[in-house]
Amino acid sequence: MPPEQIVALLQWYADMGVDVAIADEPLDRFAESAQAPLASPPMRSVPEADAARRAPAAAAQPRMASPAPTMLTTSPDAVELAAREQARSARTLDELRDLLERFDGCALKATANRLVFADGAPDAKVMFVGEAPGRDEDIQGRPFVGRSGQLLDRMLTAIGLDRTKAYIANVVPWRPPGNRDPTPQETTICRPFIERQIELVAPKVLVCLGARSAQALLGVTDGILKLRGRWLDYDLAGQRIRAIATLHPAYLLRQPVQKRLAWRDFRAIRTAIEQDMS
Known part of the structure; x- marks a missing residue:
């Protein structure tokens, strides 16, 4: 996929409210969201092993600002x-x-x-x-x-x-x-x-x-x-x-x-x- 298409896809994910990458270990998002306050939650970091695996590809792409959290990320x-x-x-x-x-x-x-x-x-x-x-x-x-x-x-x-x-x-x-x-x-x-x-x-x-x-x-x-x-x-x-x-x-x-x-x-x-x- 050309770099500009990758950037566009990532931006689309950000616009849709995606704020985490899929990791190797499953996480119970429903349990987390049930405890989330009304205020926007902090952005969750990508696990280190997952980030290391994606580092070469990410380095080749223009850096994008993280999307501001919205109510779509709360319970x-x-x-x-x-x-x-x-x-x-x-x-x-x-x-x-x-x-x-x-x-x-x-x-x-x-x-x-x-x-x-x-x-x-x-x-x-x-x-x-x-x-x-x-x-x-x-x-x-x-x-x-x-x-x-x-x-x-x-x-x-x-x-x-x-x-x-x-x-x-x-x-x-x-x-x-x-x-x-x-x-x-x-x-x-x-x-x-x-x-x-x-x-x-x-x-x-x-x-x-x-x-x-x-x-x-x-x-x-x-x-x-x-x-x-x-x-x-x-x-x-x-x-x-x-x-x-x-x-x-x-x-x-x-x-x-x-x-x-x-x-x-x-x-x-x-x-x-x-x-x-x-």
């Missing part, structure tokens, strides 16, 4: 606590967005093109929350702008809404690589931010798009076909607001016959909004 519990504290400190949606732009506790940020924060009216009566952005959203920096978003727009129009009358966000604001599902840890780390986002918008109706959004926000475990259409309570800063789960637009694109179920849900959403306004 998951510490990162979750830091996320909760930061989210709680945001007094406005703009402050919350700025905090997320600077937040380094979720590894998805390193692989995504940009933060996908929200779209729509911050003072909307109804808020829609999906799971995570896809490719089109990652490119444009707005939620639900691809095929799923176009279907969602048509569904909103069918009940007299559009993006000027609704607020749209995701539980996880960065696209997972390859559009995979976010891991439970990624969802847990990002959950305080979407919870604070819901508090700041303070909608009258919360709509979870898909099972994973409902499971993250409403604490349910049922599948979406069993869960959809049921009104539940969401605890909003000590107050209960009406929440409902419905089928994700991406699922409806794969299963068009289920649009009849989504239409029932959206009619119920329209009725709830009308009742609140009357």
Whole structure:
């Protein structure tokens, strides 16, 4: 491999949070991270035998500065606590967005093109929350702008809404690589931010798009076909607001016959909004 490619690879490892080399003897990183404080831990040195074996190759390469430790090197519990504290400190949606732009506790940020924060009216009566952005959203920096978003727009129009009358966000604001599902840890780390986002918008109706959004926000475990259409309570800063789960637009694109179920849900959403306004 040419030297410049080696340097680029090492820099990529550093950007991803790799701060140690693999040694001959195994180490229990989980035990170490459980004892790690919230502050950034010291960088771990390479074992002497391992360093000696790599010295000739390293001498031929340009010297790179060690990456500054981030929250990615601390325990998951510490990162979750830091996320909760930061989210709680945001007094406005703009402050919350700025905090997320600077937040380094979720590894998805390193692989995504940009933060996908929200779209729509911050003072909307109804808020829609999906799971995570896809490719089109990652490119444009707005939620639900691809095929799923176009279907969602048509569904909103069918009940007299559009993006000027609704607020749209995701539980996880960065696209997972390859559009995979976010891991439970990624969802847990990002959950305080979407919870604070819901508090700041303070909608009258919360709509979870898909099972994973409902499971993250409403604490349910049922599948979406069993869960959809049921009104539940969401605890909003000590107050209960009406929440409902419905089928994700991406699922409806794969299963068009289920649009009849989504239409029932959206009619119920329209009725709830009308009742609140009357």
